[in-house]
């Protein structure tokens with residue numbers, strides 16, 4: 552019995568990416584969960600992931616009883632270090648997650664070579680890399696499966712939403728079977744709340760209110776008033792009921808509409824990136840290395856600073872939209888690392904990046920004028936980091952980050 556038929560967003564997405572089939576889900580992490588499950592990942596299997604990611608990538612692995620194996624990153628691309636990957640592979644490794652961090656493509660040549668050598672499939676995490684190409688080909692189309700997110704901080708925003716792209720016929724059949732057997736439809740209440748939230752965000756957002764809005768939505772989430780990106784149950788060890796959830800009709804329609812503008816979104820992002828780099832270079836600040844070329848579509852522009860948390864605090868005060876992910880090897884800060892098997896010191900480059908990297912916005916509401924204001928502010932208020940200097944002593948806590956920690960504790964209290 553076919554309960555879920557392909558919608559227009561899915562078919563347009565698959566065609567654009569050049570893959571066999573795309574499947575829409577409630578969130579990106581649900582897409583990951585679906586593909587891991589369809590691949591038969593289970594109790595005791597190991598999944599190699601970069602130790603510089605968000606906890607949303609780890610919970611689906613945990614729900615299946617599998618074990619994340621954290622692989623350190625390269626300091627210049629923020630992506631998985633292939634040498635460290637090869638060292639992390641064991642006979643129990645059943646999948647490799649190649650995350651294209653900030654939109655910068657991972658070293659797929661090497662990662663795929665290693666995957667073939669050890670007979671372990673690669674999943675591309677394209678949640679931050681919609682539109683990036685590598686050797687002319689879009690990321691997400693190199694391997695059997697990849698997944699994308701349309702959460703409100705990503706390249707194309709629906710509010711919440713995810714897409715799984717499959718390039719392997721037998722895996723397509725397995726995902727279809729899984730959806731028809733076990734996928735839930737979002738409830739009326741959460742669908743309505745999500746729509747209201749998207750509307751409110753659209754109405755309230757200004758570059759100068761971005762930081763405030765984040766706090767505000769976090770506050771509402773704490774009080775159960777919006778459909779948050781992280782749900783309380785997710786911090787538990789087992790999949791929350793109804794986790795395997797599809798995309799609702801409104802998400803699908805908005806997704807399809809926003810996706811029509813993908814070319815505009817990409818050129819806007821590239822234009823802002825050029826502006827940031829021109830200003831930064833003029834002011835003797837470092838820019839991304841050559842691997843970030845004209846084929847890269849960034850979700851945010853990463854930059855390393857000294858005293859990161861003080862800088863973020865100051866930006867918040869001055870209404871400058873400065874972002875920060877990842878704040879921890881498993882974002883957000885306050886994630887109980889031991890619960891997810893991350894041992895401090897495992898990925899030193901990732902930990903260093905988490906202490907230093909802030910990011911600049913590239914979304915549609917940022918104009919060249921805003922970009923100029925942000926860079927000017929940055930140059931006056933921050934100091935570029937020399938990664939050789941240890942930032943381990945840094946203890947400053949900023950307001951937003953205190954808030955997010957309180958939020959995490961609240962979550963801890965409830966699970």
Ligand SMILES: *Cc1c(COP(=O)(O)O)cnc(C)c1O
Pocket residue numbers: 578579580581604605607608650676678679699700701702711712713780
């Ligand atoms: C956002 C994100 C995800 C998860 O996406 P959701 O839609 O929030 O579930 C996974 N991986 C990375 C790298 C992300 O940035």
